[in-house]
Amino acid sequence: MSRPLVILTLLYAAGVWLGSLVTVKFTLLMAISVAALIYALASCFLAWRGNRQAVFMLFLLLGLVMAGLAGEDDPGSLAEYAGRYVTLTGQVSSEPDVRLDKVFYLLETGEIVVGRERRQVTGSVRVQAQEPGRIYSYGDVLQAKGLLVRPEEPGNPGQFDYGKYLERQGIKVILHVREDNDLRKVGTGWRNPVLSAALRIKQNLVQNAGLSLSPSQAAVLNGVVFGIQGMIGREVRETFVVSGLVHILSVSGLHVGLILGGVLVLARLTGMAPGLTAPVASLVIVFYALMTGFQPAVMRATLMALLFLWAHYFGRDRDWPTTLAFAALVILLWKPFYLYHPGFQLSFAATWGILYLGPILADAGTAFCDRFSFPWSRAAAVITAIPLAAQLAAIPLVAWYYNLVSPVSVLANVVAAPLVGLLLFFGIVVAVLGLFWASLAGFVNIATGAVLDLFLLLAGFFQRLPGAVVYTPAPSVPEVAMWYAGLVFAGRFMADQEWRRKVSGYFAARRRVAGFAILIILVLAWGFWAPGSGSELAVHFIDVGQGDCSLVRTPGGKTMLIDTGGWREEFETGSGAGEQVVVPYLRRIGVRKIDVLVLSHPHEDHAAGAAAVVKSFPVALAVVSPAGGTGTAVDDFSSNEIPPAYVSLLREMVGRGITIEAAEAGDNLIFDPAVSVAVLSPGAREVRDKDSSFNNDSIVLSLKYGQKAFLFAGDIEEETQTCLVRQGGELAADVLKVPHHGSRHLLPAFVKEVAPDVAVISVGSRNNFGQPDSGVVALLQEEGAEVYRTDKDGAVTITTDGQKLAVRTGRDS
Template identity: 30%
Template structure:
């Protein structure tokens, strides 16, 4: 007797082949992202259109139609939930207050710990919920998501979950987010009650860890809290920039890597103690919850926590592990719980890295294993490569550049990554229980941390380590298409070796290009470096250069000076001491000769002044005096401002008392204005100084604080705007740019063009951008 039967695939294989959850997640994410840029009406129409597609899909349940209907179901959910949030964001009462920039008293509950801005360390930012706002004429109550911006050390003492009252101005927020307003604090916060227990616990852990690392030398002491709980407040700004440029930033942002290590270690201990399935799940869940509470609701943390939760539930139910459905579930839960996550770059990069890990890394490791490589070694090679491939289109689209050293640096970092993260987390846990134990573990963590620091600094110093690429949606899609084509061609056996040879040849060909290219072009007049939301300009000065302002980060201005092959600074001009003009000073001073610094009195900007004073060392600091002249070869500088009697009582005295310089570079005139605003520009007009120039550095990043007569008096052929992409200040304002264009000026912006270099050939100006 015989019987015929069909072998069914294992349950785990069935789960891995089921793409319904990823399709629903993709639909939710897409609809939520679209809804954030829309209105209640457009969101409702999107939900209805998706519903129609779902109904149509019920009639044809196969092929592309079924897949489209599945994604549409997610779109219906995403659009519906996002529309509800958008309705609250666009509430008429809060919108009217932001449009008029109303002043009053705000009552808020902090959602995250106030952190110093990476661009302007004297300022702190935090996300919060605005519960009420009261001015002389109107009062509103609600529960709006807002961005809080303040200044002063007292903000760094406030923990998340704290209810505060503060005098503030409400300003319009950028589109595409659920942020209803920017709350600009106009004084210190008044604390109201105590935070919840979970927030107090997180603050206690951070405080004890900060105390424990006091026994460790810098920069290791600043790196350990970042590795443990994502607290970068103690981390050196230059080192943080190196971690970003070399692709090691995922180690200092708590992510799935951290959760997998900690939860895995807890489960291993529970298993060794012969704990049952429920006890193991409970222990893992408590470990994951503790990390989320201490690290805060960062996008990567939330995504990883939900994935860990799904995995633990599967473990408790005795079901096979399914990574891709777990990732899809994480996206579903996180975006539906907070649609604002759909627009956060950190969340997108985190998910993309996971997709690369799941779809590419293990697949690419198999051929290496077949050739005798141990699996851990094979995965150590393929994981950084796969994740870099997955995130590259997003990095291109965001315009952040692509690190050419990320893969080898991460490969070498893997030697100590797991031990140093576990030791850092262990230092935090031990410090909470007994501080001397935390200090001892922190000292142990410092040993492998030095390897990471050396890798980051060495990788960042390699010429051409960061490849500047054009940003934007279409460039991101083009990068995705190119990478998909390369991966597809690599699957064809006959093309695999020729393709590998071409890629290796291209990589080797870039080495001399990175090492040999650089230096200013012939006829160079001025270069505006791309330093984000800040200013840094370079002018020729014989066998040296003149640098005017240094931007907010050392790495950015250092890279610009490297590209110009500037080793000697004849004069460093600091227009004023705000951080977006001074915090990058380390990138100018390190490895270069600086003859002198020219600056105004510090005024209110004491933080920047102290920073410069500390880093300048023996370099003489000269006070700017109107009428003073400096000459270097064919370059002549004349100081026009600040006035002898400094301006006071203005909207921003440091801005209006900026050092203003008129430069003549081989017959070409350049006006460098710092951040002078209305009063400063009017003082320059009254001074009778020659303001008409060929090239104008537009004051204050092109803000709205401009005097039309000043811009008309300058009447430049080329206008340069130093501004960061997506900055929170709304710079540049369209009004001043329109005035300049009306007068016939060509306007160039660093947020759109990157580094800008002006060259003069006889009577003709040439402007090159990018880099």
């Protein structure tokens, strides 16, 4: 059998995958596995060639067993205390993750105190401390007080499952520490001496590397050299994401390869004995991996580097598929659920692309260049082949996880690679030099700063290129499979002349082969970028926590976004629901522009996310409530009553060329001829007086498509509800977006007038307002409405063909 380790690794990974999908009694699984092991061992001794199936089954079952072990709940688990305020005592088991405004610790707990109950517990907990005054270290024993929570299942389809991500690393709960004095050191536990030394040296090197650099420069340098990303600002990180260079800020094969290459060059220059080179190089890259955190990409690169290094030392053949499989097997034996880690998948996919497609593309490029006589063309073809191969292999996974593709990343990586090598060189030299001669290290860092400035300048240049990034919906599993099958087919077709002759004969002519390839490309492109179509209108009530956000997509492809959510202090910081929830949701479902943006009123939980939306999407028209103003100019909204941050938001919209209109009762929003949208409120003078609240001035919309109607009621309270009931008109609706998150201000008369079949309450879990009110939920149900809540059901998507409704939720499965 050719390359058995590749087959065995794939079977083991399949076992882990199956083990994560099904629940099998652990004792039964162990019994079957032991029996299979005995049979497999006997088979190996008796006749390997005739009993391969037993070994295959053993590795499949081994994956099932390891997945079962990794997913087991320990007795005395911390998860049973979730939702309560506790005091935990535990030891910091890894390097703290320091961010700009917070720090995360991984604690291996030993004791928990809840009220008067004191108990010994086991398990890992992620401790989040806001704006800490002191940073603790690996091995410190800490006492932490705060709210223990279990991460919620994501409410929006396709949303990153943070809870599952942590759970696959053995972490089931998070402890939120609010006050600095609620986290203190009470002792020091046992530390792995090698890891402790690596982290201590790293801490000194990080401090020295920042000598004479600005904080932003030091943050980028430490990202490039050590993979520390927590101190890099959002705008700088966005630059690297869009330009396709963000992987440089995470230690990967590029970094390990450059470190190994540097050691080998240094060994040759110093005349180191060949017998010492391999051990010294191995120690250096393993120590570097320990310093950088042994993430999946680092582990993969380190294991492969060690195997290639020692294979060369012993004069053995180097077979990259076997080496790649060995690295994957070792990592998955240690951490089975790393199979689902984005870093693991992207690292192995890119490496496979480089090793499989890289030589093929390089040969094709040089053959093409040989037809011409351009200087350096052959070298350029070889250099370009590596990032191109990695990009082709990673495209579907990048689109799956991040909903983007960066067409400029190949060129950006070709240009950036030499600078990364320089930054690694300068960063390590300065960091080591600073241990002995700080002033000289600071002087040398002047050169480092110049290289950093050039690096950031180039990243910004590629970010600003037209079409630098294309946002795309996540591909389906069949589309991903088709992509990789296409790459394997294309690689084999280009590299194997005999196989190419057979394939060409099968298709009878090159034209048919070309046509077939073009067809595959078009199918994949359609899957990635095709907009939604059909005769249905879809309304998405997005789960933004404690806030409101609804998206209307018409059969004609038009979009209307009603409110954008908003978290506490999002107006000031610009970070929150808009950036983290709304924009990713819209990109996942393929939205490329907003035809109408409606901000029902100026409150943060409805409007703060708009800053991220207008930054990320073209917006044709913004419709706002006239609360506090009498006209449509932005200056009309500048008053003591209107939040200054909201006025700044409107000014930013004007600066982006967005038309802003104030809506009042009687207006109609015309953005798709198949859909009618009428403004029902605000408009009544008794509501619009100086004592009126922003809630009562909310824009109320009645949307009709065919025989079905939707009513979006903002945050209106009793006064406006009463006015609307008195006026009569178009209140009747099949779907009601319940006003003010289901607060107690909902009037029975208003519900009777609307008479909804479906009521959607947009509300955050564990909110401090007691919403939704239990009496309101009962009222809606008594009036015959089926009630959906975003805190329990997640996002609620309602589709209609104008005759009937279909409802699905983000937590259907």
